[in-house]
Amino acid sequence: MKSVLVTGGAGYIGSHTVLELKNRNITAVVLDNLSTGHREAVHTPHFYEGDISDCGLVKSIIRKHNIDAVIHFAAKSLVSESIEKPELYFRENTIKSCSFFETIIQEGVKHIVFSSTAAVYGITGDKPIRETAPLEPVNPYGESKLMIEKYLHWVGKRHNVKWAALRYFNAAGAALDGIIGEDHNPESHLIPLILQTALGRREKISIFGDDYPTPDGTCIRDYIHVLDLAAAHLSALGALYEDRLVQNVYNVGTGAGHSVKEMIETSETITERNIPKQTDKRRAGDPPVLVADSRALQEHTGWKPKYSDLQTIIQSAWAWHTTHPSGF
Numbered sequence: 497m498k499s500v501l502v503t504g505g506a507g508y509i510g511s512h513t514v515l516e517l518k519n520r521n522i523t524a525v526v527l528d529n530l531s532t533g534h535r536e537a538v539h540t541p542h543f544y545e546g547d548i549s550d551c552g553l554v555k556s557i558i559r560k561h562n563i564d565a566v567i568h569f570a571a572k573s574l575v576s577e578s579i580e581k582p583e584l585y586f587r588e589n590t591i592k593s594c595s596f597f598e599t600i601i602q603e604g605v606k607h608i609v610f611s612s613t614a615a616v617y618g619i620t621g622d623k624p625i626r627e628t629a630p631l632e633p634v635n636p637y638g639e640s641k642l643m644i645e646k647y648l649h650w651v652g653k654r655h656n657v658k659w660a661a662l663r664y665f666n667a668a669g670a671a672l673d674g675i676i677g678e679d680h681n682p683e684s685h686l687i688p689l690i691l692q693t694a695l696g697r698r699e700k701i702s703i704f705g706d707d708y709p710t711p712d713g714t715c716i717r718d719y720i721h722v723l724d725l726a727a728a729h730l731s732a733l734g735a736l737y738e739d740r741l742v743q744n745v746y747n748v749g750t751g752a753g754h755s756v757k758e759m760i761e762t763s764e765t766i767t768e769r770n771i772p773k774q775t776d777k778r779r780a781g782d783p784p785v786l787v788a789d790s791r792a793l794q795e796h797t798g799w800k801p802k803y804s805d806l807q808t809i810i811q812s813a814w815a816w817h818t819t820h821p822s823g824f
C-alpha cells in the first residue's frame with residue numbers, strides 16, 4: 497500500500513482515519529469539498545478541496561499520487577435531513593459515488609473501503625444484528641448507502657475490484673491527544689449534545705422518549721470509539737490486499753449496548769457536573785435497540801475494539817469539548 501485516497505478526510509471519521517494512516521507511515525491524500533468537514537481536521541500535507549464528482553480532479557490526484565486504494569467517506573450523513581431532502585441524499589451519496597467509483601476504477605484502482613451504515617438494516621429487532629439481517633432501510637440515508645453496496649457488488653465483480661463496506665454503528669469519542677474531535681453544525685448527536693450541556697453551552701439535554709421496550713425505557717445504541725473505527729478501515733484494507741476477506745460487508749461495533757440515560761449518567765460522573773435533562777417525545781425513525789454483531793470483522797481481519805469502553809469514549813470526547821468549546 498503506497499498512497500491511499502481518503503474522500504471526506506476532513507470529516508469526523510475520515511480525519512481520524514487519516515491520523516491512523518499517518519501513524520502507520522502510509523501516505524494519506526485527502527479530497528473533501530468542506531461542505532461539512534473542517535480544513536483544520538486534516539493532518540496530511542496532501543489536501544485537495546473539491547468534489548468527488550469532479551472526474552478531472554479525481555483522475556489527476558490518482559495519477560499524481562500513484563493511488564491504488566481508496567477509502568470513501570465523503571457523504572451526507574444525517575438521518576433527519578435525509579427524510580426532509582431525499583433528492584439531496586440520492587444525489588450526493590448515490591449518484592456521485594457511482595460516478596466517483598467509475599472514474600477510479602477506470603484509472604486502475606483495485607482496492608476500495610466504503611463507509612456504510614447500520615441504517616441499512618432499519619428496524620430488525622435482532623440483538624445483536626448480524627450482517628445477514630434483512631436490509632430494509634427506514635430512511636433515505638440508509639437507502640442511499642445500501643444502493644452503493646449493491647453497485648460495488650456488481651461493478652466490483654465485473655472489474656475484479658476488491659472492496660469492503662463497513663456498516664458503522666454509533667461513532668463516538670475523539671483522538672486521545674485531543675487534536676481532533678467531533679464537530680457538526682448543527683450538532684444532532686447525543687454525546688456532543690450531552691457534553692455541550694455539561695459545559696453550559698446548552699440549557700438541557702432532551703431524552704427522546706423514555707417509554708421504549710428497554711430496561712430503563714430509553715434507546716440503546718452501540719457506541720464505537722472513532723479510533724477503533726479508523727483502525728477497522730485499515731484492518732479491512734490490509735485484508736483486501738492480502739486477499740483474506742471472506743465477505744464484502746462488515747458491521748463495526750462493540751456488541752455492547754448503552755441506553756441514553758446511561759450515557760448521561762456516565763457523563764455526569766466523568767465531567768463531575770450535573771447535566772440538566774428533560775424527557776421529550778420520541779424522535780421519528782429511532783429504533784429502540786441497535787447493537788452490532790461484529791464478530792465477522794474480528795475473525796476475518798484480527799481487528800478488535802480497544803478504546804470503546806464508555807469511560808474512554810466520554811473522557812476523550814470531554815477533553816476535546818473542553819479544549820474546543822466552539823469546535824475547530
Ligand code: UFG
Nearest residue numbers: 573613614615666684685686689702703704715756779782
Ligand atoms: N438522542 C436523545 N437526545 C438527543 C440526541 C439523541 O435522546 O438530543 C438519542 C437518540 O434518540 C438515539 C441516541 O440518542 O436513541 C443516539 O442518537 P444519535 O443522534 O447520536 O445517533 P443515531 O443512533 O440516531 O445515529 C447513528 C449515526 C447515523 C446512522 C444511525 C443508524 O449517527 O449516521 O446511527 O441508525 F445513520
